[in-house]
Amino acid sequence: MHRTFVCLLALLPPAAAAAAPIVVITPQQQRQLRIRLAPVRPAAAQATVSVLGHVAPAPDSRLPVSAPFAGTVKSLLRLEGQTVRKGEAVAAISSGDMRSAEARQQGFAARYRSTRAAADRAKALVAEGIAPASRAEEANAEAAAAAADLAASRRVMGQVSGSEASGYQLLAPQAGHIAAIRVAVGDQVAAMQPVLEIDTRQELWVEGALPASAIGHVVAGDTVTVDDVPGARGTVMAAGTSIDSRTRSAILRARLTAVTTLVSGQTVRLSIQRRAAAGSFNVPRAAVVEMKNGPVVFVARARGFEPVAVQVLGRGAADATITGRLGAQDRVAAAGLSELKAVSAQD
Numbered sequence: 001m002h003r004t005f006v007c008l009l010a011l012l013p014p015a016a017a018a019a020a021p022i023v024v025i026t027p028q029q030q031r032q033l034r035i036r037l038a039p040v041r042p043a044a045a046q047a048t049v050s051v052l053g054h055v056a057p058a059p060d061s062r063l064p065v066s067a068p069f070a071g072t073v074k075s076l077l078r079l080e081g082q083t084v085r086k087g088e089a090v091a092a093i094s095s096g097d098m099r100s101a102e103a104r105q106q107g108f109a110a111r112y113r114s115t116r117a118a119a120d121r122a123k124a125l126v127a128e129g130i131a132p133a134s135r136a137e138e139a140n141a142e143a144a145a146a147a148a149d150l151a152a153s154r155r156v157m158g159q160v161s162g163s164e165a166s167g168y169q170l171l172a173p174q175a176g177h178i179a180a181i182r183v184a185v186g187d188q189v190a191a192m193q194p195v196l197e198i199d200t201r202q203e204l205w206v207e208g209a210l211p212a213s214a215i216g217h218v219v220a221g222d223t224v225t226v227d228d229v230p231g232a233r234g235t236v237m238a239a240g241t242s243i244d245s246r247t248r249s250a251i252l253r254a255r256l257t258a259v260t261t262l263v264s265g266q267t268v269r270l271s272i273q274r275r276a277a278a279g280s281f282n283v284p285r286a287a288v289v290e291m292k293n294g295p296v297v298f299v300a301r302a303r304g305f306e307p308v309a310v311q312v313l314g315r316g317a318a319d320a321t322i323t324g325r326l327g328a329q330d331r332v333a334a335a336g337l338s339e340l341k342a343v344s345a346q347d
Contacts, residue, residue: 023343024304035336037300038284042328043276047316048217050227051252053208055266058255061201063174064194068156071095071167073187073195080181084172084198091183091195094167098160105157108150115143176200179264199264204256206234208270209249215241217314218272224254227269227317231260236272271316277323280313284334285320288312289341298333298340299326305333307344 025035071093078090122139125131160168176198183195206226210218218239226232234257240250254270256262276282287297288310295312298305310324333340 021344022301022304022306023298023340025340026304030336033336033339035305035333035340037331038287038334040299040326040328040330040332041282043280043282043321045223045273045282046276046280046321047282047314047319048222048272048274049211049214050269050271050315050317051208051210051214053206053252053268053270055256055262055264055268056205056207057179057199057264058201058203058205059253061199061203062179063176063198063200065090065170065173065196065198066192066194067091067093067095067170067189068159068191069093069095069097069101069168070191071097071189073183073185073189074167075185076181076183076196077169078172078178078196080178082178084176084178086172086175088172089161089169090172090178091170092167093170093189093195096166097191098162098168101153101157102162105150105153108146108153112143112146112150115139115146119143170195172198174198174200177202204262204264205237206252206254206256206268206270208252208254209247210239210252211249212243214272215239215243215250218252219274221274223273224256225271225273226256226262227271229260229262229268231258232256232262232268233258269317271318273314273316276321277313280321280323281326281328282319282321283332285315285318286337287332287334288315288320288322289337291341291344295322296344297322297324297326298337298344300331300333305340307340 025033074092074094076091078084084090119136119139119142122131122136126133126136159171159173161171162168178196179199180197181195182197183189189195206224218236220236220238222236224234224236234254236252236254238251238253240252243250262268283297288295289297291307294309296307296309299308308325310322313321313323
């Protein structure tokens with residue numbers, strides 16, 4: 001390629017070299033140098049930044065299901081990807097704590113009945129003027145405490161079914177799909193240890209690492225597209241304003257409104273865009289060349305290419321948003337730029 005380039009330079013007429021800043025290139029030379037043209041497009045959306053990220057479930061859609069009592073996993077009744085209904089058994093766990101909890105619940109129920117009856121008697125005595133009002137207040141307070149203990153016990157027991165002779169079955173708190181299983185058969189589990197996770201709805205988000213240079217330039221409401229995944233797009237929901245000491249970046253969260261073939265956990269590259277500034281244009285990212293005096297694009301003219309100085313407003317994975325002395329009818333060089341840059345630098 002270098003030898004071809006030198007020969008082509010030798011073929012340029014003397015008058016052409018003096019016609020700066022136009023880089024004179026014939027159509028034949030353009031083909032030999034593999035210079036490819038791309039249109040200059042008025043920008044409706046402005047590329048802000050391109051970042052790596054990963055697909056994740058919506059922040060409030062993945063529900064952990066924990067074992068309320070310590071024990072040993074006997075069997076897994078549902079596996080990853082399977083659908084479950086609310087209240088359906090998902091795992092069987094052998095546990096002696098289950099029977100103790102049932103006994104405690106019976107004790108809470110008996111205490112509540114006793115304190116509730118005492119509160120009713122105290123209320124009647126106060127109404128007849130036999131007992132002071134403070135007695136009824138104390139009795140009501142004891143009944144309320146007993147009711148709270150019973151309600152808490154019932155909430156815990158509502159997570160399980162006591163159909164196992166030596167333990168319990170763990171129940172799905174909501175309908176959805178099994179997203180992940182955190183234990184295996186035979187594992188020992190502690191009280192409140194997560195056993196599995198359920199995706200309660202099929203909504204996906206993306207979480208990206210926002211570089212320090214982009215903080216303040218990306219805000220909620222900006223548009224997100226997923227590179228190389230046609231139709232995958234979304235909206236920025238949150239953009240961090242402080243740098244994490246471990247990742248040296250800020251968190252970016254976006255909700256996908258069209259997800260096509262994406263799946264949770266997939267690594268993707270994101271392009272963030274916002275409404276473009278008036279008078280700006282989008283060109284292929286490769287079309288912007290850094291020269292000694294700043295960035296330029298090589299605009300196709302009748303006799304060759306003119307290096308036009310531009311201001312870069314943003315760079316995405318594929319496009320750059322620029323302003324400069326351009327028109328919507330212009331075309332710029334998007335490949336073969338090293339040759340044009342070398343000739344232009346000699347002018």
